[in-house]
Amino acid sequence: MILAAVASLCVLSAPWSFGSVRTATVSEPRYAASNLQLSRLPPAWRALEADDAARLEAARAAGDYVPGRILGTDALGRDMLARVLAGGVVSLAVGVFSAAVALVIGTAWGAVAGFAGGRVDSLMMRSVDILFSLPSMLLVVLLAVAVDGFLGRSAGTLPGSAVAAVEFVVLLLAIGGTGWQTMSRVVRGQVLSIRGQGYMEAARAVGMSPVRQFRVHVLPNLAGTVAAYATLAVPAAILSESFLSFLGIGVREPLPSWGNLASSGLPEVNLVNSRWWLLAAPCAMIAVTLVALNFVADSLVAGLDPAIGRSRRA
Numbered sequence: 131m132i133l134a135a136v137a138s139l140c141v142l143s144a145p146w147s148f149g150s151v152r153t154a155t156v157s158e159p160r161y162a163a164s165n166l167q168l169s170r171l172p173p174a175w176r177a178l179e180a181d182d183a184a185r186l187e188a189a190r191a192a193g194d195y196v197p198g199r200i201l202g203t204d205a206l207g208r209d210m211l212a213r214v215l216a217g218g219v220v221s222l223a224v225g226v227f228s229a230a231v232a233l234v235i236g237t238a239w240g241a242v243a244g245f246a247g248g249r250v251d252s253l254m255m256r257s258v259d260i261l262f263s264l265p266s267m268l269l270v271v272l273l274a275v276a277v278d279g280f281l282g283r284s285a286g287t288l289p290g291s292a293v294a295a296v297e298f299v300v301l302l303l304a305i306g307g308t309g310w311q312t313m314s315r316v317v318r319g320q321v322l323s324i325r326g327q328g329y330m331e332a333a334r335a336v337g338m339s340p341v342r343q344f345r346v347h348v349l350p351n352l353a354g355t356v357a358a359y360a361t362l363a364v365p366a367a368i369l370s371e372s373f374l375s376f377l378g379i380g381v382r383e384p385l386p387s388w389g390n391l392a393s394s395g396l397p398e399v400n401l402v403n404s405r406w407w408l409l410a411a412p413c414a415m416i417a418v419t420l421v422a423l424n425f426v427a428d429s430l431v432a433g434l435d436p437a438i439g440r441s442r443r444a
Contacts, residue, residue, distance in 0.1 A: 133422035136415065140218030147216040153195040161216035162384040165195045165207040170398075173202040173210075173407050201411055204394060214411050217386035222419075224302060224387070225368035231306025232367070233360045236313025241352065243314070244321030245344055255318065258311050266308035270370065273304045274379045301380055305370045313359060320355050324348050361427035365420045372416055388412040 151163045158164075167185055172178065178186065189196050197209035204210055243254035277300045324330060324347065333343050368388075374380030375389025383390065395409030 132418060133426060136218065136419050136422070137222060140215050140222060143215045144219050147212040147219070151195060159216075160209060160212045161386055163195055163197065163208065165189060165197060165203075167194070167207065168197060168203055169205050169207040170405060171197075171199055171203040171207075172405075174199045176202075202405070202407060204408060205398070210408065210411060213386040213391060214388075214415060217388045217391050217412060218415060218419075220381055220385060220387045221368055221371055221389070221416075224298075224305065224371040224381070225364045227302050228305040228309070228367035228371070229360055229363035231303060232310040232313055232363050233356065235307065236310035237317050237352070237356055239310065240314035240317030240319075241321050241344070241348065244318040245325065245340070245348060247322075247325075251318070255315075258314055261308075262311050267370065267373070269308050270304045270374065271377075271379060274301065274374065278379065297382060298385075301371065301374070305367050305374075309363060309366060309370070313356075313363065316359050317352060317356065320352055321348060324351050358427070358430040358433070361423065361430050365423040365427070368416070368423070369420060388416045392416070 147161050148159050150157045151160050153163050153165065167189055171182055171186070186196070197203050197207060198211055201210035201214060204213070239254060239258070243251045246254075277297065330343065330347060333347060338346075371380050371387060372389035372392070375387045376393040378390070378393065380389055381387035389412075391412035392409060395405075395412065398405040398408045
């Protein structure tokens with residue numbers, strides 16, 4: 131229920147958070163619209179100080195863009211509520227689509243290795259072991275830096291929207307392309323178990339082709355396990371995106387994500403004039419979403435994987 135509430139809040143508010151508003155100069159998406167005269171306004175539950183109230187009244191009197199104050203504004207005078215909700219759409223999209231990439235690669239690799247067996251299985255799984263020995267996050271960072279350098283050299287020939295789209299797609303492929311090894315091992319184990327069942331021996335005895343065996347008997351019996359373990363890949367992908375964006379090599383400004391919002395809010399927590407809510411809001415969304423996703427994933431794995439379900443009941 132919590133996960134559904136967070137996802138629904140972010141997705142259903144997307145027309146509002148991504149919708150255009152008119153600023154003093156141009157029309158911009160709400161999450162990117164700014165008014166520097168109204169930077170670092172406190173959230174609605176805190177009383178305005180005299181200078182903040184004066185700035186707000188002056189902006190309204192001049193007819194300038196006035197961001198909402200539910201979660202306050204950031205250092206550039208942007209609506210934090212709109213940015214947190216838009217960042218949720220981006221972070222959830224990265225998590226879901228990166229998990230889908232990992233699901234496709236891992237399922238195909240593990241299924242082929244387990245069904246083929248023999249030397250093919252040994253060669254394919256030893257390559258997985260080699261990839262497991264490499265630090266996946268370092269590979270993602272190196273790929274992101276390499277693509278960033280290439281796009282930097284092509285900045286004069288590519289429009290800004292194309293650069294942002296390429297960076298986003300590369301981020302999806304990088305996170306998904308380095309997170310499929312566990313899925314491949316799980317799928318291979320399930321395929322080896324299915325191959326030893328009596329109905330598979332009967333299918334081979336009657337001369338059913340390997341392709342038909344795989345399509346009729348193996349894939350349907352893999353569906354539950356794949357669906358259960360795929361949910362575990364979503365929080366891992368969201369956490370990877372948040373970490374990379376926090377370092378400044380994931381989702382880039384002005385497009386928000388929970389990771390780069392947390393990175394922007396960290397300097398605002400200080401001993402002189404702490405604006406802790408700029409850090410607390412995105413971090414709370416990350417924490418609640420990841421905890422809820424992990425609970426959902428554990429429940430699905432226990433319900434759809436018989437071995438795990440029996441061990442937990444015992």
